[in-house]
Amino acid sequence: DTGVTQSPTHLIKTRGQQVTLRCSPISGHKSVSWYQQVLGQGPQFIFQYYEKEERGRGNFPDRFSARQFPNYSSELNVNALLLGDSALYLCASSHQTVQETQYFGPGTRLLVL
Amino acid sequence: RKEVEQDPGPFNVPEGATVAFNCTYSNSASQSFFWYRQDCRKEPKLLMSVYSSGNEDGRFTAQLNRASQYISLLIRDSKLSDSATYLCVVNNYAGGGNKLTFGTGTQLKVEL
Numbered sequence: 518d519t520g521v522t523q524s525p526t527h528l529i530k531t532r533g534q535q536v537t538l539r540c541s542p543i544s545g546h547k548s549v550s551w552y553q554q555v556l557g558q559g560p561q562f563i564f565q566y567y568e569k570e571e572r573g574r575g576n577f578p579d580r581f582s583a584r585q586f587p588n589y590s591s592e593l594n595v596n597a598l599l600l601g602d603s604a605l606y607l608c609a610s611s612h613q614t615v616q617e618t619q620y621f622g623p624g625t626r627l628l629v630l
Numbered sequence: 631r632k633e634v635e636q637d638p639g640p641f642n643v644p645e646g647a648t649v650a651f652n653c654t655y656s657n658s659a660s661q662s663f664f665w666y667r668q669d670c671r672k673e674p675k676l677l678m679s680v681y682s683s684g685n686e687d688g689r690f691t692a693q694l695n696r697a698s699q700y701i702s703l704l705i706r707d708s709k710l711s712d713s714a715t716y717l718c719v720v721n722n723y724a725g726g727g728n729k730l731t732f733g734t735g736t737q738l739k740v741e742l
Contacts, residue, residue, distance in 0.1 A: 550728070559634075559717050559732030560674065572727025607673055611728070618664075619730060621673040 519544065521610050521622030529628045530598050538593045538625045542610030548572070549591040550619060551583055552607040560607055566591055567613070595627075603629045631656055636718050636733035643740055647708045651736045653701040653718030662721040663694050665703050667714045668735065674717055677703075708740045 522541045530536050542549050548567040552560035562575040566585035585591045589610075595602055605624045611617035636653045643649050655663075663681075666674040678685065680692040680701055691704040701718055715735040722729045 548728075550730070552730075552732075557734070559734050560730075562729050562731065565727040565729070567727065573725055573729050575729070609730075617728065618676055618679070619728070621675070623673050 521608055521620055523606075523608050523622040523625050525625060526623065527626045527628075529630065531630050532598055532600060534598050534629075535594065535596045536598060536627060538595075538606050538608075538627075539590065540593070540608030540610075540622060541590045542608075543620060546610040546612050546620075547589050548611045548613060548617070549585055549589065550609045550611075551591070551593045552609065552621075553577070554605040554607060554624070556604075563593070598629045600629050603627060632733075633657060633731045634718055634720050634733040636736050638734055638736060640737040640739050643708055643738070645708055645710060645740055645742055647740075648704065648706045649708055649738060650705075651703045651716055651718070651738075653703075653733055655699050655701070655718075655720045655731075657720065657722060657731075658696075658699060660720045660722050663701050664719040664721070664730075665690075665692055665701075666717040666719055666732075668717055669714050674732075677716070705738075708738075710740050710742070713738055713740045 550565040551563040554560040564583045565573040569585045580596045607624045608622045609619035665677040667677045668674045680694045684693045689706045718733040
């Protein structure tokens with residue numbers, strides 16, 4: 518079975534630019550969640566999507582947005598990048614939303630210069 | 631106060647030692663609990679779920695005390711390969727979705 522996949526693996530952007538990160542869940546999983554992990558901290562919840570609908574949103578500014586496609590893949594968009602957005606962005610998938618283990622992809626490392 | 635608090639360590643222990651990690655959480659309505667393991671520059675991987683009755687998986691034992699809002703992980707007979715960061719995770723259901731809240735992680739280094 519293929520696990521959660523994310524692209525790109527690494528990305529370098531400059532302040533003010535926009536970035537789109539992509540995630541494909543485990544086959545059969547309908548829920549995708551996004552997390553931001555800054556160095557030295559645990560992952561922080563950004564969004565959860567299930568069946569293309571947003572089911573949860575963390576404490577992140579409106580510069581962060583996401584969507585889920587009919588094939589359950591997902592994109593995370595970050596506009597007007599700040600230096601503080603430099604982090605590992607993790608995608609996790611689960612079969613449904615509640616009482617389900619989330620499985621993480623390898624992440625996208627974003628560096629904002 | 632952070633929602634999930636852990637001692638960041640590092641815990642440096644010799645091979646074969648027993649080591650215990652503790653974690654506290656602030657939201658008494660939290661529904662489920664986990665320990666994830668994260669290797670350097672890798673994604674978190676589920677180590678085990680945590681139940682009030684306690685659960686064991688080989689050398690690993692996890693325990694939940696809902697009254698004290700306290701979660702523990704015990705590793706017996708530590709191996710070099712156990713060196714990693716251990717993340718305490720609390721799951722809250724809201725609005726039809728899951729929200730995992732992570733602690734900062736406790737770093738374990740097992741030495742020869």
